[in-house]
């Protein structure tokens with residue numbers, strides 16, 4: 001436990017004797033069986049892969065540890081990324097841990113407070129771009145030509161190498177691949193990485209099958225579903241508010257090779273699943289993460305036959321990243337009382 005992605009899956013990763021074996025304790029996240037929603041959607045078995053349990057609260061740490069280790073191996077002292085929030089939090093944390101400088105470009109006004117506060121606390125140089133994520137990514141892709149920096153967005157192939165270890169863990173836990181993997185799709189790196197992981201285990205005989213890859217974009221940011229880039233993507237799920245995904249073709253390949261699908265879910269569906277994950281499963285996740293459950297609920301409502309199927313929903317990040325949204329969404333009234341037993345009992349419906 002706690003050995004980290006590099007050591008645990010060394011034989012599957014592009015490491016050399018010179019690669020520093022850093023870890024902040026990423027990976028080995030829980031795969032938890034659903035307590036209620038499994039029956040409601042009618043699955044044989046439903047599991048949640050809780051990627052919010054990574055050191056910075058999202059799956060981004062799995063890929064970041066590999067990208068940062070390789071940057072250090074190459075002698076780089078500055079890492080750079082564009083981010084909807086979680087990549088910057090992760091880069092900044094690993095940068096701090098490894099004594100590197102971290103530069104992050106984030107789109108103005110569309111990064112959740114929790115994520116921005118992480119980047120700031122870890123000491124990154126945060127540059128706010130008056131534009132959207134896609135524009136920020138276009139900019140950082142050009143910067144290494146001018147400044148000696150290592151780009152650690154998921155266009156960096158080492159990121160996907162690290163992220164594929166989540167698929168290994170799912171199969172190590174279940175003893176085989178699931179029938180369906182439901183996953184949110186933003187820049188489309190993660191769906192690509194999971195598919196790589198599932199294929200590697202199947203090819204080497206460690207799994208007997210491959211899952212259907214079911215990717216879900218937010219309806220207002222669904223370029224792969226629409227078949228064209230979206231210039232001004234809009235969704236409550238800021239982590240997947242991306243109009244021109246970097247790994248677009250690779251995600252389509254994962255979809256087609258696996259016999260899966262990439263579909264969209266509305267913000268209403270995302271928020272409904274976000275609420276149900278917390279109130280019915282005890283899992284407080286980001287809205288973007290709830291897109292996988294929202295997608296599964298959509299599949300079930302369309303009559304998909306899931307009754308003998310094992311389904312894994314990837315819960316990509318923790319709800320603590322965006323507490324403001326949780327407070328906006330709740331219908332719970334916070335009640336105030338005088339600090340005496342009688343008042344508390346009367347509020348709770350019992351008089352003395």
Ligand SMILES: *Cc1c(COP(=O)(O)O)cnc(C)c1O
Nearest residue numbers: 086186187188189190239316317
């Ligand atoms: C980055 C991220 C996604 C999207 O992953 P992609 O690899 O960009 O498709 C989804 N959810 C959360 C919480 C994320 O941080």
